[in-house]
Amino acid sequence: MIIGGIEAGGTKFVCGIGNEKGEITNRISIPTTNPTETMDQVKHFFRGTPLDAIGVGSFGPIDLNRNSGTYGYIKNSPKVEWKDFDFAGAISSIWNVPIGFDTDVNAAALAESIWGAAEGLSSCLYITIGTGIGAGMIVQGSMLSGISHPEMGHIRVRRHPKDHYEGCCPYHHDCLEGLAAGPALEERWGKKGVALKGVDQVWELEAYYLSEALVNFILTLSPMKIVLGGGVMKQHQLFPLIQKMVQYKLNGYLSFNELSQENIAQYIVPPGLGDDAGLKGALALAMRAYQSKL
Amino acid sequence: MIIGGIEAGGTKFVCGIGNEKGEITNRISIPTTNPTETMDQVKHFFRGTPLDAIGVGSFGPIDLNRNSGTYGYIKNSPKVEWKDFDFAGAISSIWNVPIGFDTDVNAAALAESIWGAAEGLSSCLYITIGTGIGAGMIVQGSMLSGISHPEMGHIRVRRHPKDHYEGCCPYHHDCLEGLAAGPALEERWGKKGVALKGVDQVWELEAYYLSEALVNFILTLSPMKIVLGGGVMKQHQLFPLIQKMVQYKLNGYLSFNELSQENIAQYIVPPGLGDDAGLKGALALAMRAYQSKL
Ligand SMILES: Nc1ncnc2c1ncn2[C@@H]1O[C@H](COP(=O)(O)OP(=O)(O)O)[C@@H](O)[C@H]1O
Ligand SMILES: Nc1ncnc2c1ncn2[C@@H]1O[C@H](COP(=O)(O)OP(=O)(O)O)[C@@H](O)[C@H]1O
Numbered sequence: 001m002i003i004g005g006i007e008a009g010g011t012k013f014v015c016g017i018g019n020e021k022g023e024i025t026n027r028i029s030i031p032t033t034n035p036t037e038t039m040d041q042v043k044h045f046f047r048g049t050p051l052d053a054i055g056v057g058s059f060g061p062i063d064l065n066r067n068s069g070t071y072g073y074i075k076n077s078p079k080v081e082w083k084d085f086d087f088a089g090a091i092s093s094i095w096n097v098p099i100g101f102d103t104d105v106n107a108a109a110l111a112e113s114i115w116g117a118a119e120g121l122s123s124c125l126y127i128t129i130g131t132g133i134g135a136g137m138i139v140q141g142s143m144l145s146g147i148s149h150p151e152m153g154h155i156r157v158r159r160h161p162k163d164h165y166e167g168c169c170p171y172h173h174d175c176l177e178g179l180a181a182g183p184a185l186e187e188r189w190g191k192k193g194v195a196l197k198g199v200d201q202v203w204e205l206e207a208y209y210l211s212e213a214l215v216n217f218i219l220t221l222s223p224m225k226i227v228l229g230g231g232v233m234k235q236h237q238l239f240p241l242i243q244k245m246v247q248y249k250l251n252g253y254l255s256f257n258e259l260s261q262e263n264i265a266q267y268i269v270p271p272g273l274g275d276d277a278g279l280k281g282a283l284a285l286a287m288r289a290y291q292s293k294l
Numbered sequence: 295m296i297i298g299g300i301e302a303g304g305t306k307f308v309c310g311i312g313n314e315k316g317e318i319t320n321r322i323s324i325p326t327t328n329p330t331e332t333m334d335q336v337k338h339f340f341r342g343t344p345l346d347a348i349g350v351g352s353f354g355p356i357d358l359n360r361n362s363g364t365y366g367y368i369k370n371s372p373k374v375e376w377k378d379f380d381f382a383g384a385i386s387s388i389w390n391v392p393i394g395f396d397t398d399v400n401a402a403a404l405a406e407s408i409w410g411a412a413e414g415l416s417s418c419l420y421i422t423i424g425t426g427i428g429a430g431m432i433v434q435g436s437m438l439s440g441i442s443h444p445e446m447g448h449i450r451v452r453r454h455p456k457d458h459y460e461g462c463c464p465y466h467h468d469c470l471e472g473l474a475a476g477p478a479l480e481e482r483w484g485k486k487g488v489a490l491k492g493v494d495q496v497w498e499l500e501a502y503y504l505s506e507a508l509v510n511f512i513l514t515l516s517p518m519k520i521v522l523g524g525g526v527m528k529q530h531q532l533f534p535l536i537q538k539m540v541q542y543k544l545n546g547y548l549s550f551n552e553l554s555q556e557n558i559a560q561y562i563v564p565p566g567l568g569d570d571a572g573l574k575g576a577l578a579l580a581m582r583a584y585q586s587k588l
């Protein structure tokens with residue numbers, strides 16, 4: 001089987017050709033400019049490859065309601081040229097094969113649950129902490145959705161009493177994303193995250209906010225595994241800090257083995273697929289679409 | 295079809311006999327004492343009725359992991375005599391029929407999504423605000439579960455800057471339940487909730503905390519309907535306050551029709567099944583168990 005995957009991000013599109021095992025044989029990275037130009041390059045990359053299915057993990061928000069007239073569209077995105085772009089429509093006008101279409105983070109969550117850190121588990125929460133904060137959730141093997149896909153990056157968290165940074169979310173100021181995504185780190189401390197590596201208080205505070213969010217996600221979703229990816233999580237010293245704070249804040253209320261002293265380091269983990277979670281997720285979406293057409 | 299339902303609460307067990315339409319023909323309320331005594335009365339109520347299936351919506355926490363050695367047990371409950379009680383086992387030793395077993399709030403969420411306020415929707419969040427705060431979530435027609443059932447009552451919320459009540463959760467002090475369940479109201483204001491009816495600031499503060507939680511649940515779960523039940527929600531003046539605060543806090547970030555000025559009063563609603571949501575939920579669990587055995 002030959003399948004195509006597109007990890008459609010706000011900065012770059014990563015396209016890959018792979019198989020049903022999630023193995024990638026060929027890939028390309030394309031800068032995200034405007035839909036016409038970017039899609040032309042995508043088309044060019046796949047030209048001549050006889051795809052059996054194609055999957056897209058897209059930046060959002062996107063419309064995933066199949067009963068909606070704008071299913072598959074990018075919605076009120078800050079990226080003006082992409083707002084109201086009929087992404088799924090554009091794909092299906094090029095390829096007459098099964099198409100998987102979901103958010104980038106749902107795709108990554110799916111890939112992690114099939115081939116990655118949550119392999120074999122029916123439930124997995126994937127969170128990226130990068131330019132924004134986004135999350136995808138696999139429940140009983142499928143992407144969690146209701147009215148639409150989750151928007152967990154914008155949950156309200158308790159302010160740290162010593163943190164007076166106002167937050168940078170244009171909608172909520174100090175939601176999780178406004179306080180803990182890469183740009184918030186940079187604005188609060190005056191340097192990019194990567195340049196703050198040795199400054200302990202930066203990562204203590206970052207772990208404080210991320211653990212506030214994780215505690216709420218654990219209580220709400222009861223995920224079997226939590227995978228934290230994205231640029232900010234390259235600071236691996238965050239993992240033990242977050243694990244400790246999650247335990248401290250839950251204070252023994254949940255008696256699951258996964259949360260025990262012994263096991264928590266295997267519960268809150270980096271992506272098993274590393275930087276390929278998104279692209280492999282797009283392949284996984286394609287596989288799902290193919291199987292559902294059988 | 296004749297089905298049995300047990301709404302097993304910490305104060306009382308409500309047992310009912312009904313049919314596949316959720317119609318209840320006969321019911322009884324039994325005080326919750328100890329397992330032997332209470333289960334004897336349950337058995338006595340159903341004696342002579344040829345049940346096709348039985349469902350139990352239980353107070354928790356309960357073990358819902360089918361691979362666990364203690365599946366169907368009540369876990370570290372504050373009700374000492376019920377801790378480690380093999381509830382599902384006790385039921386199956388009495389009735390040799392399909393058994394549905396889940397939390398009381400998952401049961402209520404299921405009933406609301408089949409016969410109640412979320413009829414016809416594949417997604418529904420049911421929250422009870424009573425002696426405690428608990429929530430059940432239907433996703434794509436099934437009960438959300440991962441490691442276990444959710445424990446949403448214990449999420450962390452932002453303190454209201456003018457509220458200095460320390461909270462009464464034995465694990466977390468000022469989690470949602472510790473700040474906003476019935477006992478917190480009573481301890482903070484020195485009177486039972488029902489006696490505070492006319493005091494506006496009580497319900498403003500209550501709506502503040504409930505809206506903090508709902509915003510996070512909406513962003514995390516994207517439910518198609520939110521049903522709020524339990525004793526505290528008998529104060530119906532809470533609904534418009536909560537609806538307004540949820541909109542205010544989301545600040546237009548989510549552009550769903552459900553959240554619009556026009557529609558929000560149909561989005562955050564009281565139980566369509568009134569006080570029968572729990573018992574009908576137990577019937578619905580029985581139906582599910584019956585169908586899955588066909
Ligand atoms: N090694 C690092 N340490 C800390 N922060 C980083 C690191 N690498 C990238 N970041 C931050 O992460 C953000 C970019 O996230 P990334 O996941 O790489 O991309 P995006 O979210 O745009 O897809 C930027 O704010 C950047 O400063
Ligand atoms: N009409 C009311 N107004 C405000 N609070 C109420 C009302 N009725 C009950 N409560 C409060 O709700 C709690 C009981 O919740 P309820 O849902 O009836 O039972 P339980 O949660 O124990 O199953 C108590 O704390 C009680 O004070």
Ligand SMILES: [Zn+2]
Nearest residue numbers: 154169172175
């Ligand atoms: Zn925000």
Ligand SMILES: [Zn+2]
Nearest residue numbers: 448463466469
């Ligand atoms: Zn608590």
